Amino acid sequence: MIVYTFPALKEEIVKERPNRFTVITVSGRKCHLHDPGRLKELIYPGNRILIREVKGNRKTDCQVTAAWSGKEWVVTDSSIHSEIARKFLPTDAESEVRVGESRLDFVFDDTFVEVKGCTLVKDGVALFPDAPTERGRRHIEELIKLKREGHNAVILILVMRSDATCFSPNFETDKKFSETFLRALKEGVKVEVKTFYFDDKSLVYKGDIPICRDLLH
Numbered sequence: 001m002i003v004y005t006f007p008a009l010k011e012e013i014v015k016e017r018p019n020r021f022t023v024i025t026v027s028g029r030k031c032h033l034h035d036p037g038r039l040k041e042l043i044y045p046g047n048r049i050l051i052r053e054v055k056g057n058r059k060t061d062c063q064v065t066a067a068w069s070g071k072e073w074v075v076t077d078s079s080i081h082s083e084i085a086r087k088f089l090p091t092d093a094e095s096e097v098r099v100g101e102s103r104l105d106f107v108f109d110d111t112f113v114e115v116k117g118c119t120l121v122k123d124g125v126a127l128f129p130d131a132p133t134e135r136g137r138r139h140i141e142e143l144i145k146l147k148r149e150g151h152n153a154v155i156l157i158l159v160m161r162s163d164a165t166c167f168s169p170n171f172e173t174d175k176k177f178s179e180t181f182l183r184a185l186k187e188g189v190k191v192e193v194k195t196f197y198f199d200d201k202s203l204v205y206k207g208d209i210p211i212c213r214d215l216l217h
Helices: 078-086 134-148 175-187
Strands: 002-005 010-019 022-025 030-032 048-053 062-068 073-075 094-099 102-108 111-118 120-122 125-128 152-159 166-169 190-199 202-209
Touching (some): 078 102, 078 111, 111 134, 125 152, 152 175
Parallel strands (some): 030 062, 111 152, 125 166
Antiparallel strands (some): 010 022, 010 048, 048 062, 094 102
């Protein structure tokens, strides 16, 4: 199933990443990188990326869409996560819902959903986050609270590549988030992990993968 189709894309080579949200290409383009993660395995000098032109009143006129992993293109644009997530939710799902001190991504039929995008895979294991995220930890805490109050709570993880066979929170990068994630599992928060692959100009849903077995014991 195609979940997203991109406009025209152009291949470029990374020259440098002066800050987390900016990439300079060898050809001199200055592109926005819409992803809060480190992406050090994907965005580094000499690696291939795909960019697309963007319009509007902004400092950059292009946006990084995907990066080469050595085996496949990995989509690195988190601005499309909500649109992708909607493909798997009821059409009447409400977005950006205020809950406590946070905003959760979706709610429908007394089910609260938080979406997380994942680009890091090591030895077949999809890992999130790839940078510490206190905000992400708070989102999980809100889901735990909602579950305790009798609501349905879901963490929807979008793995933007096809080479993962299971998912694990990234203890090495963010121990607090990872411990909160495990607590959410024990509290009954549902976790869905969906994988995708890039095909020409489209992002295609591949299938769901489980939580890595050793985390369930």
